[in-house]
Amino acid sequence: MTLKAVLFDLDGTLLDGSLLLDDYLSNFQQHCTGYPNLLTTLTALKNNGLKIALISNGYGQFQYDNFKALNIAHLFDEVLISEWEGLRKPDQAIFHRAFGPIGCRR
Known part of the structure; x- marks a missing residue:
């Protein structure tokens, strides 16, 4: 686990690149602002x-x-x-x- 993961209390499963990418691709539009x-x-x-x-x-x-x-x-x-x-x-x-x-x- 990286220092950032520890600082932000990230679960190890969130560090799986495909899970993070899938979440980003699926949900970013709900949070983007101009x-x-x-x-x-x-x-x-x-x-x-x-x-x-x-x-x-x-x-x-x-x-x-x-x-x-x-x-x-x-x-x-x-x-x-x-x-x-x-x-x-x-x-x-x-x-x-x-x-x-x-x-x-x-």
């Missing part, structure tokens, strides 16, 4: 006629669930998640893929 003014800022952008795209690296369903949990999905015109797109930032192709649906030109 930055202050996230909703206000996105709403202002949207109300000013801007098209908004989200491009995220990561696991598709996990990232999408977190995005939805923040209650901001209605503000985005396009959502691209690297696992589902087969591309990762900073690859320019994932940005170019978002351009068409939101009406941007390169």
Whole structure:
């Protein structure tokens, strides 16, 4: 057992990496919070006629669930998640893929 496990009184079963990862993947969206003014800022952008795209690296369903949990999905015109797109930032192709649906030109 590590010093951190002792300090936080963690049960040895919690130290099993797969158990912790499964819990994280299944429950993180219930605890994620956005930055202050996230909703206000996105709403202002949207109300000013801007098209908004989200491009995220990561696991598709996990990232999408977190995005939805923040209650901001209605503000985005396009959502691209690297696992589902087969591309990762900073690859320019994932940005170019978002351009068409939101009406941007390169």
